[in-house]
Amino acid sequence: MSGFFEPSVQSTVDSIRENFTELLSMNVIRGLRFSWNAHPKAPASFAFLVGGFASSPWLSGQLNERLSDLGLKFFKPDAQT
Numbered sequence: 001m002s003g004f005f006e007p008s009v010q011s012t013v014d015s016i017r018e019n020f021t022e023l024l025s026m027n028v029i030r031g032l033r034f035s036w037n038a039h040p041k042a043p044a045s046f047a048f049l050v051g052g053f054a055s056s057p058w059l060s061g062q063l064n065e066r067l068s069d070l071g072l073k074f075f076k077p078d079a080q081t
Contacts, residue, residue, distance in 0.1 A: 005059075009062050017067065023044075048074075054076050055077050056076070059076070060076040
């Protein structure tokens with residue numbers, strides 16, 4: 001069954017990694033000057049998953065596992081949203 005959802009999960013992982021990497025390489029965020037050298041912390045440390053697929057423990061587990069190197073932790077709702 002997980003093979004059926006694999007393309008969606010991989011696409012989500014790729015998109016998050018691309019956007020997160022882009023944020024880390026930016027020197028300006030929302031018009032404010034920000035130096036990553038002075039503040040080496042990531043722009044975010046957690047994300048909330050929303051929508052029907054978001055309540056899947058498998059999805060949040062896959063995202064946490066595959067994106068752990070970013071220091072980003074994913075949280076899912078307890079029930080359908």
